[in-house]
Amino acid sequence: MTVPTGQPTGQPMGQPMGQPTGQPTGQPTGQPTVLRTPLPTVLPTVLPTALRVLRQVRHDHRTIAVLVGLPCVVLGLVAWMFSGTDVLDRFGPVLLGLFPVIVMFLVTSVATLRERQSGTLERLMAGPARRGDVVVGYALAFALVGSAQAVVLTAFTVLVCRMDVTGDLGGVVLVAVLDAVLGTALGLAASAVARTEFQAVQMMPLVLFPQLVTAGLFLPRDQMPAVLEAVSRAMPLTYGIDALQDLAAGASLGDVTGAVGAVVAFIVGALVVGTLTLRRRTP
Amino acid sequence: MRARGLRIVRGGRRGVVVVDGLDLEVLAAQVVGLLGPSGGGKTSLLRAIVGVQQDVSGTLEVLGLPAGDPRLRRRIGYMTQSPSVYADLTVRENLRYFARVVGLGADVREDRVSRVLHDVDLHRLSGRAVGGLSGGERARTSLAIALLGQPDLLVLDEPTVGLDPVLRRDLWALFHGLAANGASLLVSSHVMDEAERCDRLLLLHGGRVLADSTPAAMLAATGTATAEAAFLALVEGGAR
Numbered sequence: 001m002t003v004p005t006g007q008p009t010g011q012p013m014g015q016p017m018g019q020p021t022g023q024p025t026g027q028p029t030g031q032p033t034v035l036r037t038p039l040p041t042v043l044p045t046v047l048p049t050a051l052r053v054l055r056q057v058r059h060d061h062r063t064i065a066v067l068v069g070l071p072c073v074v075l076g077l078v079a080w081m082f083s084g085t086d087v088l089d090r091f092g093p094v095l096l097g098l099f100p101v102i103v104m105f106l107v108t109s110v111a112t113l114r115e116r117q118s119g120t121l122e123r124l125m126a127g128p129a130r131r132g133d134v135v136v137g138y139a140l141a142f143a144l145v146g147s148a149q150a151v152v153l154t155a156f157t158v159l160v161c162r163m164d165v166t167g168d169l170g171g172v173v174l175v176a177v178l179d180a181v182l183g184t185a186l187g188l189a190a191s192a193v194a195r196t197e198f199q200a201v202q203m204m205p206l207v208l209f210p211q212l213v214t215a216g217l218f219l220p221r222d223q224m225p226a227v228l229e230a231v232s233r234a235m236p237l238t239y240g241i242d243a244l245q246d247l248a249a250g251a252s253l254g255d256v257t258g259a260v261g262a263v264v265a266f267i268v269g270a271l272v273v274g275t276l277t278l279r280r281r282t283p
Numbered sequence: 284m285r286a287r288g289l290r291i292v293r294g295g296r297r298g299v300v301v302v303d304g305l306d307l308e309v310l311a312a313q314v315v316g317l318l319g320p321s322g323g324g325k326t327s328l329l330r331a332i333v334g335v336q337q338d339v340s341g342t343l344e345v346l347g348l349p350a351g352d353p354r355l356r357r358r359i360g361y362m363t364q365s366p367s368v369y370a371d372l373t374v375r376e377n378l379r380y381f382a383r384v385v386g387l388g389a390d391v392r393e394d395r396v397s398r399v400l401h402d403v404d405l406h407r408l409s410g411r412a413v414g415g416l417s418g419g420e421r422a423r424t425s426l427a428i429a430l431l432g433q434p435d436l437l438v439l440d441e442p443t444v445g446l447d448p449v450l451r452r453d454l455w456a457l458f459h460g461l462a463a464n465g466a467s468l469l470v471s472s473h474v475m476d477e478a479e480r481c482d483r484l485l486l487l488h489g490g491r492v493l494a495d496s497t498p499a500a501m502l503a504a505t506g507t508a509t510a511e512a513a514f515l516a517l518v519e520g521g522a523r
Contacts, residue, residue: 048383052372059371059412119367123428126333128356129384281337281351283295 049137100180108187146180192277316481
């Protein structure tokens with residue numbers, strides 16, 4: 001298709017100018033029309049947004065190195081420190097799920113805050129993009145990044161550190177991946193509250209630490225005071241860690257479907273909250 | 284575009300009234316300059332027009348629809364004051380993404396991206412990361428994105444700040460070319476000499492329209508020789 005030169009009106013420069021915009025209703029005849037993508041899909045901007053976020057991550061080599069390399073280093077240290085004991089076999093699977101949730105929460109809340117501060121979110125909100133498109137696009141991109149992190153970390157822990165999982169290893173990978181998506185979804189929901197990068201970083205201890213305390217890492221949940229045990233039931237991370245603890249103790253994926261379902265439900269819920277708290281109009 | 288008794292509060296519950304009791308009527312297919320000192324309510328008015336400003340009361344109609352109507356979102360191109368672009372992507376990657384967001388089909392997308400890159404004279408830099416560009420180049424990337432969807436109304440918040448005289452002249456020629464083809468442009472600036480390049484002028488000061496005329500009429504009415512002198516005469520006259 002050739003690029004037409006618009007009507008040369010008021011053009012002292014001879015520089016090409018924008019195509020005619022036409023009247024609101026139709027395009028002038030003889031001029032090319034801009035075809036709208038015939039995509040009556042539910043969320044038309046989801047994939048472009050996800051690809052754009054992934055492209056941004058790809059341009060940032062250090063972040064990739066930290067995202068994938070750092071958890072492996074930490075787990076390697078744990079394995080080294082407790083070599084000759086069964087600590088890695090007992091707690092390794094839980095750590096595999098913890099890293100993705102914490103790291104992806106941080107990455108997501110800072111990334112969305114950057115989108116807000118750079119003005120690109122305002123531009124998207126002034127345009128035809130739907131709010132859910134942006135949220136789900138982000139979730140998709142970071143879910144993929146988190147999944148890569150979870151898979152690499154699991155492979156490293158099993159193959160290099162020789163972690164021996166009694167239960168279903170495929171189940172461990174699946175729950176670790178879901179935990180990564182959960183971290184992303186919670187980060188998206190939490191980023192609505194944060195106004196500055198400083199606040200965004202504070203959201204991590206605020207949202208995740210109470211969950212870690214009540215998730216049964218330090219004390220089995222059935223030995224907790226009744227109130228705390230009830231609180232733990234309302235926390236998404238509880239279910240991710242429950243599933244991983246059961247898998248480490250020899251359960252199969254079929255045994256933990258309830259917990260896995262709960263994690264998925266929390267992911268959906270957090271995405272809905274993230275969409276609803278994203279405002280088109282801001283003060 | 285039409286406004287009646289427009290009132291805008293900026294900054295939420297404890298915010299400030301930046302525009303109060305503003306009346307306005309702007310015809311299509313013109314380059315309208317929105318001028319005035321910073322803090323005069325220019326950006327808030329533009330944000331209200333594109334539908335991203337909270338706490339707007341009164342009547343505001345854009346292209347025959349209430350401001351913020353979902354049907355307007357494809358018909359307005361908006362360039363924010365600070366360049367809203369992804370610094371870690373290249374110029375072309377930025378444009379490709381927003382081309383998909385505004386719904387350009389795969390068959391026309393690349394042509395349209397190349398076209399706007401030429402329009403803003405960035406085609407030679409299209410492969411560079413935006414973060415490594417100068418302020419003026421970033422601003423032009425942001426402008427190119429606003430042009431992508433061939434909008435009926437272009438809302439440009441200080442599009443020529445930090446640009447050299449040659450580029451500024453070329454961009455104003457581009458604006459007039461778009462208006463000649465039926466688009467309406469609302470261009471804000473705090474640089475007074477740009478006033479002379481507009482078809483119509485709105486002088487905003489303290490949240491009110493201080494003057495609404497053509498550049499020539501404004502000079503005649505104030506008996507001044509330059510837009511800057513006219514502006515000073517009006518502001519100081521209005522402050523009294």
